[in-house]
Amino acid sequence: MNLLFYLLFTVFVGVLSGEVLDLGDLEQFSPRTDVKAPSLSGTTVWLSGKEGNGYDVSLSAETQSKIHGILEACGExxxxCYQEVRQLLRNADLQIDGELERRGFVQFLSKTFKKVGSVFSFIAGVLISNWSMKQEQPTGMFVPHEIASQASKLETTGVVVSADGTAVATITSTPDPTVLQGSQTPSVTPVTEPEGESSSGDLVAFLDEDLASRIDEVMHRSQDCDDGRAFDRGDKTRRKRATGGFGKAICAAEAAAVMSQRGGPFNDLLLINPAHLSFDFAETAGAVARAANVASDFVRAYAPMLDISPILAEQLGNLLFALAVNTLIENRPVNQNNRIEASLIRTEAPTASPTSCPDPESTPLLCGFGKETDDCNVKLPETLDDEPTCKDSEHQGCECNAPSESIENIASDEEQKSMIIIADLFESIGPPNSPKCEHDKLSEIPSNVFYSWENKVSSRFCEQWDESTKLEMIVDASGEDRKPQFEESRSLQRRTPPPDPSNYSKYDFRLRFTPAEEKKKCAMDCNKAYLTLATACQNNGAAGVLMAKSGKVDVDCGTFDYAIEEKVVYSPKEPPMPDPATPAKTPLKVFPRFCFAADAFGDHGDIQPSMVRDYSSYPCYRSSEWPIKQDDKSTFRRWATMTNDVPYQFNIYWKHGCVSEGPDEAYSTDPFNSGKPDYKLCYDTMRDNYRKCNNGGVGGNIQIGCLVYEFKAQTVQ
Structure with missing residues (x-):
């Protein structure tokens, strides 16, 4: 009879509310005897578990006592009653098992619970059910993975929680607010004038006094974890310190980050504005920087659970690690004013705006499957280049993974022949407004001399351009109309001059616009046309260093073209010097970095520094096994992807026409041919094309010997 009533009741409330969280047999939540939590003090909730197995939860004695008081006072x-228990859990200290590899654990946690608030909601649901059914309050619990995956139901309105065939309570979801709890919003400010212990260039982190005190307390009791021990074991360069290695600072920073959930103990840390001041740890800081990367990687993996952007996660990780170093290594307790030494850090303005979307790699969203696993309803892409996105829920507008559908059609022999003919035709025509460049003949002109924010050879030409009139000019490297002149003889020995227009006075730039016979609307204006040529005609579209000697682009209303000619003027008393029969060999050294113009690749979304950090390693992976060879494009390395509608392209290749003073092949991990491959050299060189170019993050490239390392925010052409 009881089972029949339960089934009828479930159908009835299902019609009214639409959601039922059935916990089933409460015995399945009994704590596992083979899992031992550490001694817990204060109001603490401890979590552990393994993917596919489930989660272990332990409550400190103080937490148990407080929950018991709430349940006894509830009556019914x-x-x-549920909300009071949940609020207590949310305000408790949340600890993750220090014996786990925490980054992997929080990714597993995120896949199951989505948000950290759902963890507390589910635990509260089990606790009130146990009390209602048995008048018991357990010291902890084991949560099977299959049941835990239903926790997101508690985030909807009017959910009926049932257990042992009986309805326990109808729960109303309440959002976790992010409002200031203390007296001061946390902030990080640069020191401009020396004062006290602070020097110019330092940073000061300002915190509310109570928040600072609690962070300090948590950090001092959270110094031991697997992540920290693993770092200290692998830190071969660490020196002996009376205060120990940086592993304990990693553990402390991770522990504080875990408690930074909305409405939780360190809620106010989420109110730091990452757009105000961004900083990370300088590579010259050695072990400090490497340890900081471990802590930041953990916080970025935990970001979806906190519902914060990757940018905010990175800054939160850096701040907490800096505070941990202060209190645990330098013995400077966390307080209201916290100095962060200039020698350890570098500051920069972020290039990306915050987004609340989960990381699509670590926490992919599912949509369109029509199952309980869906995170949202799907909005289909409008173009082939777009991705499916969430149409509703808190993830509205975020990229999601939708099911694929395969449709096969078998073409006849005649249809296949027609396809080949059409494909060849399109290949010969090229895409609309596609520049045509003389890539096999390179000039000595860097593309940022041809077109950049500082210099445009087309500036005067474009001032006079009219779409209905033919125009032709010969200009110098500064864009000025070339006047006939007599010059003394100069050495014609090859050199690599800096990108200064005055160093290219011996070159003529022939610029021309020819109107179309039939009047049409221009696809682009003069400036955009020469920007397009500068981007497309630079060293086969990849090096971004030297321009092809000529190029043209059809803009519908006419054609823009250019030609670069070396104007060698010598004294009548001296005969012209012939070009060397053998090109000069390129030394094995680092050449100046080239940065693309900010608008070189048109409109795109914000380039995420965390994506560049992760992706920069891909073209360097296993690169010590495959050399890059002169004039052999099959050996060049390219890795490209599109993430959140933003293109990321990484290239390592042999510069066209370059003859090395070393062998005719080189490894990207050993461009100096030292015989000592260095993966970090490849990774840092690639990543610095983003970090050391002040151009909105669109990237640049740098040449070492004959190898060119390049990052650019452009789709593969």
């Missing part, structure tokens, strides 16, 4: 178990 209802929504109010």
């Amino acid at each position: 178990v209802d929504d109010k």
Whole structure:
């Protein structure tokens, strides 16, 4: 009879509310005897678990006592009782098992619960059910993975929680607010004038006094974890310190980050504005920087659970690690004013705006499957280049993974022949407004001399351009109309001059616009046309260093073209010097970095520094096994992807026409041919094309010997 009533009741409330969280047999939540939590003090909730197995939860004695008081005072178990238990859990210290590899654990946690608030909601649901059914309050619990995956139901309105065939209570979801709890919003400010212990160039982190005190307390009791021990074991360069290695600072920073959930103990840390001041740890800081990367990687993996952007996660990780170093290594307790030494850090303005979308790699969203696993309803892409996105829920507008559908059609022999003919035709025509460049004949002109924010050879030409009139000019490297002149003889020995227009006075730039016979609307204006040529005609579209000697682009209303000619003027008393029969060999050294113009690749989304950091390693992976060879494009390395509608392209290749003073092949991990491959050299060189170019993050390239390392925010052409 009881089972029949339960089934009828479930159908009835299902019609009214649409959601039922059935916990089933409460015995399945009994704590596992083979899992031992550490000694817990204060109001603490401890979590552990393994993917596919489930989660272990332990409550400190103080937490148990407080929950027991709430449940006894409730009388009847209802929504109010549930909310009070949940609030207590949310305000408790949340600890993750220090014996786990925490980054992997929080990714597993995120896949199951989505948000950290759902963890507390589910635990509260089990606790009130146990109290309602048995008048018991367990010291902890084991949560099977299959049941835990239903926790997101508690984030909807009017959910009926049931257990052992009986409805326990109807729960109303309440959002976790992010409002200031203390007296001061946390902030990080640069020191401009020396004062006290602070020097110019330092940073000061300002915190509320109570928040600072609690962070310090948590960090001092959270110094031991697997992540920290692993770092200290692998830190071969560490020196002996009376205060120990940086592993304990990693553990402390991770522990504080875990408690930074909305409405939780360190809620106010989420109110730091990452757009105000961004900083990370300088590579010259050695072990400090490497340890900081471990802590930041953990916080970025935990970001979806906190519902914060990757940018905010990175800054939160850096701040907490800096505070941990202060209190645990330098013995400077966390307080209201916290100095961060200039020698350890570098500051920069972020290039990306915050987004609340989960990381699509670590926490992919599912949509369109029509199952309980869906995170949202799907909005289909409008173009082939777009991705499916969430149409609703808190993830509205975020990229999601939708099911694929395969449709096969078999073409006849005649249809296949027609396809080949059409494909050849399109290949010969090229895409609309596609520049045509003389890539096999390179000039000595860097593309940022041809077109950049500082210099445009087309500036005067474009001032006079009219779409209905033919125009032709010969200009110098500064864009000025070339006047006939007599010059003394100069050495014609090859050199690599800096990108200064005055160093290219011996070159003529022939610029021309020819109107179309039939009047049409221009696809682009003069400036955009020469920007397009500068981007497309630079060293086969990849090096971004030297321009092809000529190029043209059809803009519908006419054609823009250019030609670069070396104007060698010598004294009548001296005969012209012939070009060397053998090109000069390129030394094995680092050449100046080239940065693309900010608008070189048109409109795109914000380039995420965390994506560049992760992706920069891909073209360097296993590169010590495959050399890059002169004039052999099959050996060049390219890795490209599109993430959140932003293109990321990484290239390592042999510069066209370059003859090395070393062998005719080189490894990207050993461009100096030292015989000592260095993966970090490849990774840092690639990543610095983003970090050391002040151009909105669109990238640049640098040449070492004959190898060119390049990052650019452009789709593969």
